[in-house]
Amino acid sequence: MGNLLTIAAVILLPLLFLFLHNASSRRRLPPGPPALPLFGNLLWLRHSAADVEPLLLKLFKQYGPVVTLRIGSRLSIFVADRKLAHAALIGAGAALADRPTAATSSLLGVTDNIITRANYGATWRLLRRNLVSHTLQQSRVDAFAPARVWVRRVLVEKLAAGETSSPGNVMEAFQYTMFCLLVLMCFGERLDEPAVRAIEESERAWLIYISRRMSVFFFFPSITKHLFRGRLETAHALRRRQKDLFMPLINARREFKRQASPPASETTFQHSYVDTLLDVKIAEEGNRSLTDDEIVALCSEFLNAGTDTTSTGLQWIMAELVKNPSIQSKLYSEIKSVVGDDDNDGEVLERNIRDKDNKMPYLNAVIKEGLRKHPPGHFVLPHKAAEDIEIGGYLIPKGTTVNFMVAEMGRDEKEWENAMDFSPERFLDGGHGVGVDMHGTKGIKMMPFGVGRRICAGLNIAMLHLEYFVGSMVMEFEWKEAEGFEVEFSEKREFTTVMAKPLRPRLVPRRS
Template identity: 50%
Template sequence: MEDWLFYLVAIATSVALTLLISSLLKTPRPRKTASLPLPPGPRSLPVVGPLFALLRLRRRSNFDVERLLRGLCRRHGPIVTLQLLSSSRPAVFIADRVLAHRALVARGAEFADRPPAFGPGAVLSSNQRSINTAPYGPVWRALRRNLAAELLHPSRLRAHSPARRWALDLLVRDLGTESSGGGAAAAAVVVMESFQFAMFCLLVLMCFGERLPDEQIRRIESLQRDLLSNFVSFSVLALYPKITRLLFRGRWKKLMEIRRKQEETFVPLIDARRNNLLLQRRRRSEEDGFVYSYVDSLVDLEIPEDGGRKLTDGEIVSLCSEFLSAGTDTTATSLQWIMANLVKQPDVQTKLYEEIERVVEKDAAVQEEDLQRMPYLKAVVLEGLRRHPPGHFVLPHAGGTGRCGKSRWSFGRKGFWKAGRGKGVDITGGREIRMMPFGAGRRICPGMGLALLHLEYFVANLVKEFEWKPAAEGEEVDMTEKLEFTVVMKTPLRARILPRKRT
């Protein structure tokens, strides 16, 4: 009797939730496209779907989405439609490189938009005023063009070469200290924290134009780490925001607290650069080692298509947060995977070291101009990105009435790690998609060149400076993946780091 009562209550509650959610969403499917066929997928569950989803989300902070999609693709094919409610926007996932090329590149303009942001997405992006979240249109073009021209242009990148050297020196010194000076009895070092801090120092300097004190950098890093560590759990708040904000009051409060701390931390740094820019222009010169930073470009930026207005402080905070997150964790994660494979395959490490020695003098550091003469280094980096991309999904694209989530885990990642495989691979996906660690098409990551430069520069110098060995003789490196903000090593890399002998 109690079981029947439970089922009746559950069904009644689910029906009520369905009606409530439908009234809150208020997004009926357009008449003109309602009859268009969608790719196959599981049927939407208009009655038990909302209850099932919300109860599971109430108990767990995240799902293994990749595992779910693998099963659906085995059942329905390489393109799958998911739709929780019959009245909600469908999500289409693509797990085939030919279909992905057709959608992202061949018909890129039709799928270059972003779906509307709800809940945390709207809060953290200042209502979609960041490069990743902005709808395809004039605002997105202005933001992306600014980043490409004012920070990622080769002349601007060269101006930040001293910053990369400084970050590398920090990393080498930190690793040397952690390993107790090297030698046969060198202690094994967990390297990921050192990788992350060095990359974060570099990105903070490029973003705010100042070498901040270590304590201040660590406070900013802790704030951004707090955001990224809660990123998956916050995504629940985007599902029926008016309801989930009530169900997950603690998460919503945490989200708003992080955003408040971001503004309190970043706005004084933005104001300082704004004042510094005025001072430099009064002098009509760039004195005292002044280097134009990302924040400087955002302070100067005007959006012609939006009445020529300046960006608000909140929008600049969102863009700075996006820059720091996108440029730190993805690069540090890829660097760890590459170094793990070099520990696992000492013959590849030896071959790479020999190439570096042929190009660079014995006691000299690898310079950025040296990288162009190291084809094997480039192949090692590309193979690392092919086998272990920092993310297994690209951000969702929108087109027409649907939402298209491009999956990349089913193509390009098969087989063992083999450095030579990366030679000559086009990772932009212009002609065909063989791998897409940076996405493809009109929404391809604008920082791809910067990421490759950082990976090549740091890998080359770390291999030149140190010999990388397993934590203990005969110990295998655990290559199991774990999903966080990026796809990280479940067991962080531990390695013995021995300084190279100078002869």
């Protein structure tokens, strides 16, 4: 009997140890560098939390595709593997659809009742549905077609003016003209250049200050808010500047909506995003209207989400076309064959892009390849676990911030052959990218707009703007590399990931 017990112990104890070990391993946090309580990882003594991407690339090589970082008291997990990202964002669903509360939001008293910041719930659904149903739906997008034609002409004028001396910084023209378009869609008014510039400078100052000067509050905010009080005062002043610029435009739309028959005007549109915000009622809070501060925050979100991402995408794509003249030539030939020289003075029309017969597939492929290789955002906006979940066998505790490496997935050599080559052909017949699901429902190959419940609401209009303006610029100019201003693909992180050395091409008009 004793021998039987000994034999049983010899057999069962290792199995029990293995079972317990596997159970505990399934519940452990992803690996990461050493950390101290409250302070976080020791590496923050040498690195800035505002420039975390290069650091993460090293950590993935050391620890694998899921890494834990502690920034102050906050636990953050970063995922670089596309299959794990799909399991988390699609498989976990609502469990990973919340947003972490930013330290700066509470310190500055900034509302989280905006689409990108609100937690997954009734208010978020209301605000997103309002944007999608009343501003981004097809009939509304069509109504702003004259605005895009106007902005296209402003862009061509800016680009042509930049050629009168040395090659101009085309990113400035992209940012200004995209901002013109978004201001018009937001406030329903075509403003003059000084007014647009004032709003643009206000928004950019706010974004850059928040991204570069406020990361110090990740660490011991109860203490740092006193040590760095001047930074908070500056941020408050920048926010007040936004409100001072926005409120006259918002109040003008209030008055416009009160009129039974608003007068038609060449500069005033019948619809604006602000119009929809003035009608929003939050049922869960006594059917109240949005406050002025909430409307200002939502307008700021609308302008920034649609401007920097699109202008950054335009810069990277046009830089690739400068560097790859054979691709540019092929694209021009396709556009010219569809648009011609006589119809509408050779301008690209939106119906050319939306044609159901897809007469410009190469243009679409160029845009997708640009977004794959150079996504404007190298991360998605951070997610927060609403409950304990599991990713790749690791525990993700409730309340943990989780983010995903967008650029790494789009450049994954295991998924994309010659991933760092610019090859639109991969999205054409026979290419590996044919049928790629930009929504990521069936699987993630690239996710420049995010995937899952918090996917970018503006995906379709962003694709329209990129195709329309890239097509228009290629039709208008031949984009060449200028001597002394050679294209370099090194990156710099601002609000988006931009070219460290801005694009300065030589533009040769295609038409007299």
